Amino acid sequence: MPELPRPEAMTIRNHVVPRLRDAGWSEHTWRQEYPITGEPRTVVQGRVRRDRPMRADFALLHAGHPICVVECKSSIKDVRDGVQQARRYAQKLDVPLAYATNGDEIIEIDMRRQTERHVARFRSPDEVWDYYREASELASDLAIRFFTTPYSRDAQDMRGNPKLPRYYQHVALQRTLRRIAAGDRKLLLVMATGTGKTALAAQLVYVLWKNHWPRGARHQEPRPRVLYLTDRDVLVTQPLRDYFRPMFGDGEDGPVTRIRGNVSKAKNLYFALYQALDAGGEERSALFEEFERDFFDLVIVDECHRGSASASSSWREVLDHFKTAVKLGMTATPVQEGDRDTIGYFGAPIYTYSLRDGIADGFLAPFEVIRARLDRDIDGVDIPEGTVDRAGQLVPAGTYGLAQFERTLVLPERTREVARYLTEYLRRTGEAQKMIIFCVDQEHAARMREELVNLNSDLMRRYNGRWVVRITSNERDRVELLDDFQREDSPTPVVAVTSQLLSTGVDVPTVRTIVLFRRIESMVEFKQIIGRGTRLAPDSGKEYFTIIDFTGATRKFEDPNFDGPPVRVRDVDGTEPQENVPEPLEVDDEPELAEPEPEYEQQDAGELPPDGGEPGHDEVVRDPDAIDDITRRSRKHVVDGYDVHLVGEQLYIMDAVDGGLRPVRLERWVRQRAQALGQGPAELLEQWATVRGRRELRELLGDALLFDVDELSVRLHQPDCDPIDLLLYLAWDWPLMSRRERVARFTAREREYLDGLSPEARQVLTTILDKYAAHGIDDLSTSALRTAPLSERGSVLEIARVFGGAEQLHEAIDDLGRRLFRAG
Structure with a gap:
């Protein structure tokens, strides 16, 4: 008698596990x-669909870390069915060996040599470990000690669970440790905002700490000395609070300290702002020079695309001073612009984890894009000769476009119209959902805040005056406001209006909406701003976010370099041009009607001096908001009397295209996904016509579109049309008709059919048609019998007797549907 098929779980239990044991593996x-990814999410129409997380059937471990994966299939399947899956797992986990098996056969996949071969057995733990060491170039005892050191479990999340590295953090960590063990001095990690660069850095230091790198346990200074360097206060306080102090101890006797204007050489782990280290004076040298050049063993540079990224920056001197230290740069956005060359300094990234990777793996929030148009941004504003502004100053005549708004020309009504739109949006989607609005400068942010206050005085009262706030460098309480805005358990502020201070390095997991109300020239800045919304906060109900774009900045999503590596482009004469930015909203902006801005050294600090006071008159202006104030305040004209109106909006879904994230307009998304079903319009109409077919088709379309097909009428502002007609209109360009038009065509074509019915049956069915025309497809079923006027005729069973019984009633309604959807 032939052997019965074994399901996968039985195959694993009865065949795979015994063969693994025979090779020397065990539960230990x-x-x-083995978990690899989170739950990937896709958002369309404000609805989130979750996919199953990626898990390997088996991860074979050494010192708790994966060194091989095994993918199992049922014995009734071909063993080759698991090969591609095993390869995908091995690639993600960065292991050189993988197996696919159906219990009877085994295929060994060598990721290093790119070979696949049938084998009689699994390799033993020693054999796999030897091959892992060879393939991964763990050549020294130090490299092996690094690999076999367990990660710290002391940093915990809000639920009290240890914050252990995710798969990609583990891969980045091990690559970094291997390079340090090999003696490399400059390293670069490129990881999208929200993917845990800080957690990775803390675990890296922990492994080095446990191994007494670089001097060894017998040295009088057995622990590494590390400098964690950045340029914003929040990028220091968060690592200290969440990772380093829980891992290494707190208090005066602990090894962790922050440099605040004085030098103590009795610690091991130092945190500092460039501003503090660079602070010198007439009577003393810069603070960093009080440390010996070989004092630090490792310098970690967070957000390394800023600060010392420029070779001509005074802050580069800090890195150059500590010339013997290993320097690790971390950023989501390396730059290669002029003398700002992240890769030129740190070298090519040893690991890259992109925004697309994070979303696809379910570790970052997906997002949708709403592009809204203002008529004045499209058409521009003609200022005639003799026009004066609010201050009585003559405004230069000419045509002003998007490039000049809020920089040389201020139209108060423009900001007011956007505030109206955002108010309606928040009232519709949730008045307590956190939002960041990026304005042109601090003055623009102040006007936006004022407009929102006046439009939402009830919410200002309800939230004790903190529903909307401005968070810029001019606000004395900006640190307190930002801290409250960042906290998941703090309901206020809800709306933060800013210009540049929140554009980078600020972790606000619960932000649901990013509003772009200023042009963004730099791809680096654009990526950083988008990164403000990418963190997931499922415990707070945040699984996606929305970008509302008024200036066309999201056209950068269509740039092939958006989710790719930085590419240096040179003109034919060898010069490096400015980035070519597509004009927003298909409008050719007029040139600036003002003198060019003076050049300032802009180093994005955004911090007060260490004592908390105001900057002195002789200090270099580094804060971007302050620079904006200085360069723009004297040349703005505020002009009243020009109405501004919103002329349209479009929803875009972010989809994976050609290896990157690209925006796809909702209409095109529907067209592509509907046509991919493999059914033509006639087949879809036939299935939609019956109650059961409609139920099945709704489920099929829901899986394909990732939202309910019934929602098309809302999005396309066509409440009088049947969802199937809207689908056919979008996907196959069918003429669009309303439900009433469809019923009228039916009545004209099916007169003979209607006349052949009994008077009672005809009245019931024509009433169902009337209800369908008035209310929608759900009334093309027995549910219409439960509401007036049909409910006044009796129960559903009593009405069914008119048709000869319940079964005949259902068939009559389905027949009505078939005839209805054949009509047209």
Whole structure:
């Protein structure tokens, strides 16, 4: 008698596990259902769809870390069915060896040599470990000690669970440790905002700490000395609070300290702002020079695309001073512009984890884009000769476009119209959902805040005056406001209006909406701003976010370099041009009607001096908001009397295209996904016509479109049209008709059919048609019988007797549907 098919779980239990044991593996050296990704999410129409997380059937471990994966299939399947899956897992986990098996056969996949071969057995733990060491170039005892050191479990999340590295953080960590063990001095990690660069850095230091790198346990200074360097206060306080102090201890006797204007050489882990280290004076040298050049073993540069990224920056001197230290740069956005060359300094990234990777893996929030148009941004504003502004100053005549708004020409009604739109949006989607609005400068941010206050005085009262606030460098309480805005358990502020202070390095997991109300020239800045919304906060109900774009900045999503590596482009004469930015909203902006801005050294600090006071008159202006104030205040004209109106909006879905994230307009999304079903319009109409077919088709379309097909009428502002007609209109360019038009065509074509019915049956069915025309497709079913006027005829069973019984009633309604949807 032939053997019965074995399901996968039985195959694993009865065949795979015994063969692993025979090779010397055990429960201590493997982990079943090894988690790799989170739950990938897709958002369309404000609805989130979750996919299953990626898990390997087996991860074979050494010192708790994966060194091989095994993918299992049922014995009734071909063993080759698991090969591609095993390859995908091995690639993600950065392991050189993988297996696919159906219990009877085994295919060994060598990721290093790119070979696949049938084998009689699994390799033993020693054999796999030897091959892992060879393939991964763990050539020294130090490299092996690094690999076999367990990660710290002391940093915990809000639920009290240890914050252990995710798969990609583990890969980045191990690559970094291998390079340090090999003696490399400059390293670069490129990881999208929200993917845990800080957690990775803390675990890296922990492993080095446990191994007494670089001097060894017998040295009089057995622990590494590390400098964690950045240029914003929040990028220091968060790592200290969440990772380093829990891992290494707090208090005066602990090894962790922050440099605040004085030098103590009795610690090991130092945190500092460039501003503090660079602070010198007439009577003393810069603070960093009080440390010996070989004092630090490792310098970690967070957000390394800023600060010392420029070779001509005075802050580069800090890195150059500590010339013997290993320097690790971390950023989501390396730059290669002129003498700002992240890769030129740190070298090519040893690991890259992109925004697309994070979203696809379910670790970052997906997003949708709403592009809104203002008529004045499209058409421009003609200022005639003799026009004066509010201050009585003559305004230069000419045509002003998007490039000049809020910089040389201020139209108060423009900001007011956007405030109206955002008010309606928040009232519709949730008045307590956090939002960041990026304005042109601090003055623009102040006007936006004022307009929102006046439009939402009820919410200002309800939230004790903190529903909307401005968070810029001019606000004395900006640190307190930002801290409250960042906290998941703090309901206020809800709306933060800013210009540049929140554009980078600020972690606000619960932000649901990013509003772009200023042009963004730099791809680096654009990526950083988008990164403000990418963190997931499922415990707070945040699984996606929305970008509302008024200036066309999101055209940068269509740039092939958006989710790719930085590319230096040179003109034919060898010069490096400015970035070519597509004009927003298909409008050719007029040139600036003002003198060019003076050049300032702009180093994005955004911090007060260490004593908390105001900057002195002789200090270099580094804050971007302050620079904006200085360069723009004297040349703005505020002009009243020009109405501004919103002329349209379009929803875009972010989709994976050609290896990157690209915006796809909702209409095109529907067209592509509907046509991919493989059914033509006639087939879809036939299935939609019956109650059961409609139920099945709704489920099919929901899986394809990632939202309910019934929602098309809302998005396309066509409440009088049937969802199937809207689908056919978008996907196959069918003429669009309303439900009433469809019923009228039916009545004209099916007169003979209607006349052949009994008077009672005809009245019931024509009433159902009337209800369908008035209310929608759900009334093309027995549910219409439960509401007036049909409910006045009796119960559903009593009405069914008119048709000869319940079964005949259902068939009559389905027949009505078939005839209705054949009409047209």
